[in-house]
Amino acid sequence: MSELTRFEEQILLSVWRLQHDAYGISIYHHIRELTGKKLAISGIYFPLERLVKKGYLTAFKGKPEPVRGGQSKRYYRLTDIGADVLIRSKRIQDKFWHNLPGIKFAGEETP
Amino acid sequence: MNAPRNRNPHIGLAFLARLLRRKGGYGLIGDLQEMHNHRIQTEGRIRAALWLWGQILLAFGHALVDTLSWSVFMFGSYLKITYRLFKRNKLYSIINIMGLAVGMACCILILSYVLTELSFDRFHAHSSRIHRLAVNGTLSNRPFNLACTNGAQAPGVSRDIPEIENFARFAQLGRIPVQYLDRQYFESDILWAEPSIFEIFSFPLIKGDPATALTPAFCAVLTESTAERYFGEKDPIGKILTINDHERYSVTGVMADVPENSHLRFDMLLSFKTYQDRNPQDFSRWMGNFAFYSYLLLREGADPARVEAKFAPLVEKNIGPILKIVGGEIIFRLQPLESIHLHSHLMGEISSNPDPAYITIFSVLALFILALACINFMNLATARSAGRGREVGIRKVHGAARGRLVRQFLGEATIQSFLSLGLAVIIAEIALPVFRAASGREMTIPYLTFPWLIPALLVLALAVGAAAGCYPAFVLSSFQPAAVLRSGSGGSSGRKRFRALLVTFQFTISIALLIGTGIIYRQLHYLKNKNLGFDKRHVMVLRLNNEDARNAADVLKQELRTLPIVDSVGAASHVPGWGAGHNAVLPEGFKTEDSLLMGIIHVDMDYLSTLGIEIATGRPFSRDFPSDPGKAALINQTAALSFGWDNPLGKTLQELDGVSLPCTVVGIIKNYHFSNARNAIEPLVIFCMPKQVSSLVVRLVPGNLPEQIRSLQQKWREIVPSAAYDGFFLDTSLDSQYRSEERLGRLFAIFTGLAVFIGCLGLFGMASFTAERRTREVGIRKVLGASPSEMILLLSRELVGLILVANLIAWPTAFLAARWWLRDFAYRTRIDPLIFIVSALSLLGIGWLTTAYQSAKAAFSDPVDSIKYE
Numbered sequence: 001m002s003e004l005t006r007f008e009e010q011i012l013l014s015v016w017r018l019q020h021d022a023y024g025i026s027i028y029h030h031i032r033e034l035t036g037k038k039l040a041i042s043g044i045y046f047p048l049e050r051l052v053k054k055g056y057l058t059a060f061k062g063k064p065e066p067v068r069g070g071q072s073k074r075y076y077r078l079t080d081i082g083a084d085v086l087i088r089s090k091r092i093q094d095k096f097w098h099n100l101p102g103i104k105f106a107g108e109e110t111p
Numbered sequence: 112m113n114a115p116r117n118r119n120p121h122i123g124l125a126f127l128a129r130l131l132r133r134k135g136g137y138g139l140i141g142d143l144q145e146m147h148n149h150r151i152q153t154e155g156r157i158r159a160a161l162w163l164w165g166q167i168l169l170a171f172g173h174a175l176v177d178t179l180s181w182s183v184f185m186f187g188s189y190l191k192i193t194y195r196l197f198k199r200n201k202l203y204s205i206i207n208i209m210g211l212a213v214g215m216a217c218c219i220l221i222l223s224y225v226l227t228e229l230s231f232d233r234f235h236a237h238s239s240r241i242h243r244l245a246v247n248g249t250l251s252n253r254p255f256n257l258a259c260t261n262g263a264q265a266p267g268v269s270r271d272i273p274e275i276e277n278f279a280r281f282a283q284l285g286r287i288p289v290q291y292l293d294r295q296y297f298e299s300d301i302l303w304a305e306p307s308i309f310e311i312f313s314f315p316l317i318k319g320d321p322a323t324a325l326t327p328a329f330c331a332v333l334t335e336s337t338a339e340r341y342f343g344e345k346d347p348i349g350k351i352l353t354i355n356d357h358e359r360y361s362v363t364g365v366m367a368d369v370p371e372n373s374h375l376r377f378d379m380l381l382s383f384k385t386y387q388d389r390n391p392q393d394f395s396r397w398m399g400n401f402a403f404y405s406y407l408l409l410r411e412g413a414d415p416a417r418v419e420a421k422f423a424p425l426v427e428k429n430i431g432p433i434l435k436i437v438g439g440e441i442i443f444r445l446q447p448l449e450s451i452h453l454h455s456h457l458m459g460e461i462s463s464n465p466d467p468a469y470i471t472i473f474s475v476l477a478l479f480i481l482a483l484a485c486i487n488f489m490n491l492a493t494a495r496s497a498g499r500g501r502e503v504g505i506r507k508v509h510g511a512a513r514g515r516l517v518r519q520f521l522g523e524a525t526i527q528s529f530l531s532l533g534l535a536v537i538i539a540e541i542a543l544p545v546f547r548a549a550s551g552r553e554m555t556i557p558y559l560t561f562p563w564l565i566p567a568l569l570v571l572a573l574a575v576g577a578a579a580g581c582y583p584a585f586v587l588s589s590f591q592p593a594a595v596l597r598s599g600s601g602g603s604s605g606r607k608r609f610r611a612l613l614v615t616f617q618f619t620i621s622i623a624l625l626i627g628t629g630i631i632y633r634q635l636h637y638l639k640n641k642n643l644g645f646d647k648r649h650v651m652v653l654r655l656n657n658e659d660a661r662n663a664a665d666v667l668k669q670e671l672r673t674l675p676i677v678d679s680v681g682a683a684s685h686v687p688g689w690g691a692g693h694n695a696v697l698p699e700g701f702k703t704e705d706s707l708l709m710g711i712i713h714v715d716m717d718y719l720s721t722l723g724i725e726i727a728t729g730r731p732f733s734r735d736f737p738s739d740p741g742k743a744a745l746i747n748q749t750a751a752l753s754f755g756w757d758n759p760l761g762k763t764l765q766e767l768d769g770v771s772l773p774c775t776v777v778g779i780i781k782n783y784h785f786s787n788a789r790n791a792i793e794p795l796v797i798f799c800m801p802k803q804v805s806s807l808v809v810r811l812v813p814g815n816l817p818e819q820i821r822s823l824q825q826k827w828r829e830i831v832p833s834a835a836y837d838g839f840f841l842d843t844s845l846d847s848q849y850r851s852e853e854r855l856g857r858l859f860a861i862f863t864g865l866a867v868f869i870g871c872l873g874l875f876g877m878a879s880f881t882a883e884r885r886t887r888e889v890g891i892r893k894v895l896g897a898s899p900s901e902m903i904l905l906l907s908r909e910l911v912g913l914i915l916v917a918n919l920i921a922w923p924t925a926f927l928a929a930r931w932w933l934r935d936f937a938y939r940t941r942i943d944p945l946i947f948i949v950s951a952l953s954l955l956g957i958g959w960l961t962t963a964y965q966s967a968k969a970a971f972s973d974p975v976d977s978i979k980y981e
Contacts (some may be wrong), residue, residue, distance in 0.1 A: 024142035041146070042170035045139045046177035059138075074138030 004089055010035065012056060012086050014090030016078050023062070023073045024048075047053060048076060121147075123167040125195035130174060139170065185518075193526045203876060207491050208531045210872040211575065212405040214484020215535035217865055219568070220546050221477030223556045228470055230557075231372045231452035235313040237408060240276075242415060243775070244268070244405040245457060248441040250708070257401055258457040262393040262441075262706065265405035267429065267445070272421050274413035279308040280383060281375070281404040283461070288835040289379070290353040291341040297837055304332075304380040312375075312410045318348055319364025330382040332364035337378040354381070356639065356657050356833060371553045374462050375454045404461055406556050408447070415445045430437040438704050465851070476862055481865060486613045488531075489579040492524055524580030525573060549857040551850070554963040556888025611913060614877065617734035617870040618917030618958070622950050626925035627945035631856040634933065636957050637940035638849055644783025645687060646723035646810075649678075649840040650687050651823065653807040660834040664804060667830055668717070671809060675824065676819045678812050681718030682804035688845045690786040695767040696796055700753050706767055709750065712785065719745075719780065721810050729760045732799045736777075743799040744774040748782045750794035764796060772799055783878075785846055791937040808841070824958040871961045874910075879967040910958055919952045 004012070014030045015022040027048070028041050051057045062073040078086075128140050143166055150159035197204045230239055244265060247256040265278040282303040289298050308314065309321035314322065317335065324332050331352055333839050338347045347362040354360055360381060369376055387393075393400045409418060422443040430441055446455055453467040473895045539556060546554055558564055655661045670679045685691050691710030697703060716732045716739070718724075727748060733738045744764050763773040781791045811819055820838070926942065933939040 025145060028142075040166060040169040040173070041142055042139060042166065042173040045142075045170075048172050050177070050181070058393050061137075071137060071141040072140060107318065 004085060008047060008051060009086065009089060011044070011051065012082055014079060015057060015076050016086070017084070020075070022076045027076070031101070049084070055079060056085055120165065123164060129165055143167075143170075147901055158182045159352070164406075167662060178179045184414070185522075189382055193523055193677055196523060201490065202339070204527070206872050206876045207488055208527055208534060210489045210491075210869050211484050211528065211531035212538055212866060213483050213535035214487075214869055215532055215568075215571070216538035216542060217484075217862075218481040219535060219556060220472050220537040220542065222564075223473050223554055224546075224550055224552065225477075226561060227372050227552060227554045228453065228465070231450050232374055233866030234370060234372070234681065235311075235448070237313075238409070238448050240413075241311060242407050242409060243448065243451060243455075245403065245442060245444045245446050245455075245532060246441060247351055247457075248439060250439040251355070252440075256457045258446075258455065258459045258461065259401045259405065260403055261397055261401050262387075262390075262403050263395065263397050264443070265403070265407065266394075267397065268422060268425055269407065269963040271425055272417050272418055274410050274421075275407050277311055277408040279305045279311050279406050279408075281305075281308075281406075281461070282383075282386065282402055284381070286656070286837070287355050288837070289341075289767055290356075294341050295835060296340065297339075297835070297907075298378055300376060300378040302375075302377045302380055303383045303386045304377075305383040308380075308406075311406060314369070316366045318346070318366045321364070321661050324364035325382040327382060327385070328382055328385040328388055329358070330363040330385075331360040332366055332380040333362060334366055334368045334378050336368050338362075338365045356835070357773070359924045360385075372452075374464065376462055396431055397426075398497045398765050401459075406448070408876050415447070415905045419443070419445050426830060439611065463851075469855070473858070475626075480865055480869065482863065482872075483617050483620060483869050485578070486616065487869060487876075490530070490577060490610055490613050490873060491876045492527075492579040521580035523579060525576030528572045528579065529569075531575075532568060536568075545861070545935050549854060549861055554619065563910055581619070584736045587647070610877065612911075614870075615913045615917050615920075616873065617619070617866075617873060618914055618954060620922045621866045621870050622917055622921035622954050623928075624859065624866050625950035625954065626921065626946055627928065628856065628863050629858040630925075630942065631852065631859055633940050633943065634936065635849060635856055637853050638788055638852070638906065638936075638938070639846060641784075641938060643687065643788060643789055643845075644724060644781055646688070647842045649811045649813055650722070651811060651820075652808045652841055653823070653827065654837040654845070655682075655805055655807065655835055657834045660831045661805070663831050664715075664801075664807070667807060667827070668715075670830055670973060671807070671827055674822055676812050676822060677812040679717060679721040680810070681721035681808045682715040682801065682806065683718045684800075684803055684805050684809065685714040686806055686808055686841065687722070687785050688787070688841070688848060691793075697765045697767055698756075699763045703767075707753065707794070709796055710785065711766060712795065712797050713800035713803040714797055715804060716740075716799070718808065719797075721808050722783075724783050725781045727779045727781045729776075730953045731778060731780075739799045740801055741799065742772070742774050742864045743777045744781050745778050745797040746776055747780050747792065747795040747797075749792050750796060751779050751801045752801070757921065766796075768796070771798075788845075788938060789848075789936055869959060874958055875965075876943055878962040907959060907962065910962055911955065914951070914955050915960060917954075922947055 010031055011027065014027045018026055018030060024041060024045060028039070028044050031037070031044070032039065048057065048059075052059050054081060057062075057076045059074055059076050060081055062071050062075050064072045124143065125139055127143075128900050129138060130136075131139060140250050143163065146166075147159055147163045154162075235241065243258065244260050245256070245258055246260050246264075247254070249255070262280065262282075265280055269275040269278045280303075284301045286297050286299045286305065287301060288295055289301075304325055306325040309316070309324070316332070324330060331354075333341070333347060341352065342350065347365060350362050352360050352362060393402075409415065426441055434440060453470065456466075457465055483721070543556070562688055653667075655664060655667075660667070664682055668682065671677050671680050682798060691712045693708060694711055695706040696709045696711070697706040701707075714732070716734055719726075720729045729745075731745070732743055736743070746759060746764075747752070754966065756760075756762055756871070759776045759779060763775050764776060765771060765773040780797070784792060785795060786793070809823070824836045825836060827834075925947070933942075
């Protein structure tokens with residue numbers, strides 16, 4: 001199984017958090033809030049579809065809505081495999097972060 | 112709040128929607144719509160519209176990046192698949208890639224050769240404006256077509272025709288000794304050249320000034336390699352070369368070596384003025400001594416046809432009166448420089464030009480070999496994919512999309528194809544020296560000269576890969592899984608027939624090539640060993656290359672005869688293979704205007720006996736008849752016929768050169784090949800003129816060659832120390848006449864080898880699959896009591912049948928081609944049916960051997976193993 005890029009991980013986690021409300025705009029706002037990066041919405045969609053192809057997400061059509069002029073939204077949901085990958089990735093990260101010695105900055109006292 | 116209903120869908124979004132036809136595209140479009148509507152509320156229409164367009168552009172950008180990275184990713188996975196494929200079926204993959212690589216390499220080499228030949232002389236900056244002046248017409252009822260003109264004609268026409276901007280003349284020197292200090296060589300590639308050649312042609316000077324290098328008399332310009340030969344690393348400029356034993360030329364320039372694709376070839380240029388000063392008579396009138404190669408540079412935009420039309424009145428003015436007396440006509444023609452190499456085959460060409468038909472032949476051969484290789488590739492890929500029918504079936508059961516399967520097969524085949532291309536390039540580079548030797552051309556693969564070559568090769572690889580992958584991709588992936596799983600290998604009779612057809616095609620080409628090679632070598636053998644009418648073995652030719660040597664001819668002959676190694680010595684103006692001089696000859700009883708153009712040789716008394724030329728009627732020249740020198744003549748049988756005399760003995764002939772007296776015919780000699788054995792024997796007159804000879808012919812007693820040469824050299828230096836010893840063996844020089852046929856033979860042999868090799872590769876691969884498929888059948892037959900030999904016979908039966916069919920097609924084709932090739936030879940071998948039979952049988956043998964391994968394995972296998980899988 002290939003590794004997740006940082007961005008893909010962020011997308012998956014956003015979908016996880018947003019649960020039933022995970023669609024393009026909401027994911028886009030969520031990531032923008034948390035990272036402060038100014039992306040374009042099309043920059044989210046293609047990675048989203050790729051994650052669907054890889055099987056980490058599934059997508060389905062919502063009900064038609066007037067606010068979109070009669071079009072429906074495309075919702076995304078995390079799959080079991082997707083969750084699996086996220087947890088595995090976190091475990092590996094944790095191993096790296098576990099018990100790191102105190103960081104010494106130049107000019108500071110040793111804690 | 113209700114958003115406004117979209118009456119006119121936004122154009123940009125519509126485009127985007129078209130682009131994102133894939134699943135989920137509606138999500139992005141809808142989001143953009145929603146955000147746009149929101150913006151209209153917060154920021155106003157204009158700002159919102161701007162934002163939307165920006166977003167649409169960004170979306171396009173992202174789509175592009177996404178597609179690229181996806182392709183890269185897919186490419187990576189294809190590579191992995193191919194690698195796994197390779198490991199799984201090492202033999203098959205190697206066979207396939209090797210076969211295609213060899214075919215492509217062959218194609219690359221041939222293409223390079225053809226391109227080189229077609230690009231001759233185009234490297235000159237003004238090549239499209241340069242024309243050679245050629246002369247044709249009739250003289251004394253004999254038509255002629257010359258590549259040379261007389262010395263005065265080029266300047267003459269240039270003066271009177273304004274469209275001619277410049278002109279340059281060359282003349283050949285023959286074999287001349289050139290010396291610097293202690294280094295002396297005989298150079299045969301020296302030309303007299305005018306200074307204007309540097310203005311017309313693009314022969315860059317490395318050292319020296321092109322404006323003045325050839326202007327004064329007694330100047331020489333050397334090519335780089337020639338300069339190195341005489342001067343090593345030192346600067347040649349200003350040094351003196353001694354040419355022809357007593358002429359001193361100062362080196363005024365060094366130029367880059369003449370490129371391979373130039374019909375003008377030379378090692379050294381000597382200033383034209385030197386020749387002009389010594390021979391003013393060649394330049395004062397338009398007749399006499401047609402020995403100069405004249406090249407004209409036309410002005411920009413000038414029409415060669417119009418210029419040609421202007422020649423007629425000039426010819427009339429300058430040669431008209433003489434023509435009326437002698438009878439005949441002369442026409443000047445312009446030959447475009449770029450067309451000379453392939454399309455000009457006049458008399459006196461400065462270098463022998465190849466038959467353009469060969470270019471076509473080689474191109475066709477290359478295409479055939481490529482076709483063979485590609486067919487093999489496709490054949491094997493198809494056969495293998497038939498074996499993968501089961502794999503496909505399983506994949507489909509697991510829900511593999513058809514598109515993905517198609518892409519997988521195509522991808523595999525294309526990657527293999529590109530790998531083959533890479534290998535082909537390497538093979539072509541490695542094989543280049545062999546190819547150079549075989550074709551006689553120092554060529555390189557012109558990737559740089561023809562920038563379209565590399566893209567063309569890439570497209571070829573793509574096409575082959577696509578074609579090869581097509582069949583399994585589309586046909587197999589449309590199978591119903593159940594049917595494929597059941598049948599196991601999906602080899603229907605239609606496909607079998609197609610494969611048989613392909614194999615037959617390969618065999619046909621291989622057999623035809625084998626026959627062709629056989630015929631070429633046969634003809635070569637025939638020519639080399641043909642009875643030439645004289646004895647060419649053990650004869651050394653010593654050239655009398657300066658005044659001293661010629662004057663000492665009698666002394667030389669006497670002294671050489673005293674050597675024990677020498678059997679006999681003679682002398683002549685032309686030795687066999689050099690042809691003869693040509694002039695008008697007036698036989699007794701003929702009118703002057705009916706004089707015949709004949710070959711003329713001057714010999715001494717001993718020439719005929721030294722060479723073993725036989726007399727048919729009458730007697731040879733002999734010392735018993737002191738009136739012979741200067742008054743006797745011999746004619747050959749062809750001449751006797753053309754004179755139409757009943758009894759030629761005693762009749763007189765006169766050479767019309769203004770000085771000769773009539774001579775009496777004392778005998779008729781049997782025809783011998785005084786020129787190239789390829790051509791029919793022309794009429795020849797031999798005059799007894801012991802003083803007008805240029806070479807000695809020495810018949811040696813068979814013995815130790817190096818020692819003999821040494822004693823000859825010693826004797827020579829004793830008697831004529833001022834002349835350099837220049838001797839060669841007659842049979843060697845005669846054999847070198849067949850260089851182009853030898854080259855052709857070698858090339859055919861190589862091609863045949865390649866075709867057979869590729870064919871065998873294909874056959875081997877096919878045999879493995881056939882054997883695999885029929886293991887079940889073989890197993891059952893064995894259980895029923897078939898013996899191994901019966902099995903082998905059974906499996907080979909198909910092969911024999913195919914070869915028979917191939918023969919049926921190949922034999923007539925090869926026969927017709929052989930007849931066409933041989934028609935150019937006045938003397939040809941008969942087309943031996945043995946060659947055909949041997950070719951067919953050897954191919955049968957090779958084919959059988961290739962499949963033997965598989966057949967034997969199947970025949971001796973344990974039937975239990977094969978039936979196990981039912």
